[in-house]
Amino acid sequence: MSQNTNYYVSRRQQNWSRNQNTTRFQSAVKLGPVAHTVLVALMIIVLGLIYVTQATRTTGYDYEAQKIDNQISSYAEQKSELEVESARLTALETVKNSNVAKEMTTPASTQYVNE
Amino acid sequence: MKPELRKGSRSRILAGIVLAIATIFVFRLFYLQVIQHDHYVALAQAEQVKRDRLPASRGEIYALNGSTPVKLVMNETVYTVFIDPFVVNQSKEVDELRQVMKDVAGGNLLSTFEDSVNATDSRYQVIAKRVTRTQAEKIKEKHLKGVRFLAVSQRVYPEGQLAAQALGFVNADGVGNYGLEGYMNDELSGVDGKLETVTDVSDVPLTIGSGNIRIPAKDGKNIVTTIDRNIQSKAEQALADGIKRSNATDASVVVMDPNTGKVMAMANLPTYDPSKYYEVKDGAVFNNATISAPYEPGSDVKTYTMATAIDKGVAKATDTYNNTDYIKVDDRTISNATKGHTGVISFQTALTWSLNTGFVTLAQRLGNGTEITKTARDTMYQYFHDRFKLGQKTGIELANEAAGIIISPDDADGNAVRYSNMSFGQGLDATIIQVASGFSAIINGGNYYKPTIIAGSVNDDGVYMPNEAPQPIETGAVQASTSQQIKEMTHVARSGFAGIDKPGYYIGGKTGTSQVIRNGVYADDETIATYLGYGGSDIDHPEYVIMVSIHGDHKVLGGSVDAMPIFSEISNWLLDYLKIQPKG
Structure with a gap:
């Protein structure tokens, strides 16, 4: 156990009150320069890993986004195909040749209500 | 005993060599990374950055049905099927390809199909045109090697020949000719967008980098005729x-x-x-x-x-x-x-x-x-x-x-x-x-x-x-x-x-x-x-x-x-x- 050398510091400066313990303790574990270097290196590695994890996660989102984009294009194409099919089914020629149209007859006379 | 580097000692010579090599490295790196910076950035971008055109959809043309607009000219995505004859022949899937294309593509299969398959000195041969999405999906399901698809937009006319000369047509380059298509070509064409992004090997756009550009396409105007x-x-x-x-x-x-x-x-x-x-x-x-x-x-x-x-x-x-x-x-x-x-x-x-x-x-x-x-x-x-x-x-x-x-x-x-x-x-x-x-x-x-x-x-x-x-x-x-x-x-x-x-x-x-x-x-x-x-x-x-x-x-x-x-x-x-x- 070691103790710091006590230097005189006025109570006013310390803001300590009377009868309070004025002894300060210091950890017995001492870190040398190698340990410091290792710790800094570890911190850098951890930060680097966090960065890589985040960057990879962002790229993962890119793939997800690309997949969704492809789905959107595919659905857009399907929609477009259906619209074309719908337009073909309601085209004049199709309507004219339909069974309903074939059953229709020309009106014998047309009457108008006087305005 | 405290080791010292004495003048002319081997350690000192080695230190000098190491220093000289390090100096060369530093200068070389300075040359590559600072002086040649722009050149290598350009090379890297050419490799990694994909520049693509986002095609604008051509405006549709409507006629009136009384007072209600009905579509007269529309757009449809169709596919051009092309092959790499070298890969196709290597894969020994020629017979399967022939059968699939005859069954699925039918009339869209080009008469030059056999010549295209046999052109092993070529890496690109078109074998079918205007294949619909459904047909393309069926071909894709077979996972045939060396077969690729190119999406193309084409005009579709649900009413057939109706008002053909008033409408005009759009040629293979997407340019309107004659009629309304010719006169209103600029308005109907729209403005293509632009995509500039870093991609991976599969051309998937990635959000890496700060230079990505995406300007969406502005589609052409949809015109209603009288x-x-x-x-x-x-x-x-x-x-x-x-x-x-x-x-x-x-x-x-x-x-x-x-x-x-x-x-x-x-x-x-x-x-x-x-x-x-x-x-x-x-x-x-x-x-x-x-x-x-x-x-x-x-x-x-x-x-x-x-x-x-x-x-x-x-x-x-x-x-x-x-x-x-x-x-x-x-x-x-x-x-x-x-x-x-x-x-x-x-x-x-x-x-x-x-x-x-x-x-x-x-x-x-x-x-x-x-x-x-x-x-x-x-x-x-x-x-x-x-x-x-x-x-x-x-x-x-x-x-x-x-x-x-x-x-x-x-x-x-x-x-x-x-x-x-x-x-x-x-x-x-x-x-x-x-x-x-x-x-x-x-x-x-x-x-x-x-x-x-x-x-x-x-x-x-x-x-x-x-x-x-x-x-x-x-x-x-x-x-x-x-x-x-x-x-x-x-x-x-x-x-x-x-x-x-x-x-x-x-x-x-x-x-x-x-x-x-x-x-x-x-x-x-x-x-x-x-x-x-x-x-x-x-x-x-x-x-x-x-x-x-x-x-x-x-x-x-x-x-x-x-x-x-x-x-x-x-x-x-x-x-x-x-x-x-x-x-x-």
Whole structure:
């Protein structure tokens, strides 16, 4: 156990009150320069890993986004195909040749209500 | 013992070498990373950054179905299938590929398929075109090696050939040709977007880097035309019937609203399928004759001469002149095509029987009474060219419109003989759309509307946004009283043909038979038959103007025999379709 050398510091400066313990303790574990270097290196590695994890996660989102984009294009194409099919089914020629149209007859006379 | 590097020791030499190598490395890295920075960044970007065009979707074209827009031209994504013959042959899947393509692609498979497969020295061979998405999906399911797909957008025409020449077509480069596609190409094309992004090996865009650019494409404008698909269909059918009836080769028709200038139908036969424009053998069918083929309009123009004379106060329908079937202008003698109505007759009779002498007389009365003076010629030019807009482009929104020509009286050729011919429709060139638009101004009270084929647009939400109501570009082309008299006169002229119109309506018209100029002279064995008329519930409400022309190679066709039945067929149908109530 070691103790710091006590230097005189006025109570006013310390803001300590009377009868309070004025002894300060210091950890017995001492870190040398190698340990410091290792710790800094570890911190850098951890930060680097966090960065890589985040960057990879962002790229993962890119793939997800690309997949969704492809789905959107595919659905857009399907929609477009259906619209074309719908337009073909309601085209004049199709309507004219339909069974309903074939059953229709020309009106014998047309009457108008006087305005 | 404390180790020291002594001068000349091996350790010191080694340290010097290491330092020298490190210095070289530093300089080399400085050169590569600082001095050559831009060069290597460019190389890296070329490898990693994908620059792509985001194609804008071409605007769709609509017709009207009554007042509701219906799609006339649409877009569809189809696929071009291509192979890497080297890979295909390496994979030993040629037989499977052949079978799959025959089963799925069918008619889309190119006849050069076998040659393409055997072209092992090539890495790119197209084997099928215009394959639909469903077909492409089926081929993709087989996971055949060396087979790739390229998506291509193409125009689709749900109504087939309807209004083909008014629409035009889009060529393989995506450029509009002829018709509306040609005229409105820039608006329909839109603006392509841009994508610039870092991609992985599979070309998937990544959000790495700060230089990514994505500018979305701006799609083309969706245009709604004034063409009513039902009227257009009826007009095309009536033309086909007319050609068959008269054994003719070609015919054209324009149906327009005289009170707005809106073209309701515009058709020409023969026509073509715009989705197979590349199969057309004779490029002439791409032309829309109603706007791009000026011709001598013939007797239809007599309504113009009559309107000019009435408007200038030199004649009216009941005024008379002495018809001898011949009239002399300078050194030329002009005769009537129909002879026998000689003696003192009214100008109404001259119009009804289409007697040339009556209209040459009117031209003379615009001068000093006996000659077609410069004053008469100036007046006719002012009315024909400046007021009725013959001999100049109408400005209709269609590509390849022709101006036609009217010789000015200030020109050496603008003499009395020419203007005597012009009084009955020869010696000038005009298009059908010009004649119909000018006639619309005569019968609507004197307001000239620029003919238009655009009714509005459809926005991105699919909502129809109609254009504002058209305004006349010239008012007072003729006086209202002149307009009334011309309507009466043409109604009387048409009334000579009994039983052709539905009873209770007010229909008027004028026949035309023009000689064809062949090798610089009028041919005796070939004519263009025309009919120009209007219809409505009563004299004050003309609802439509129809102009018909029909022609056959080496055939003499007549306005009343060959063109008028086409007019009547469309007119009688139109009265019902437009729900016009009879008042007569």
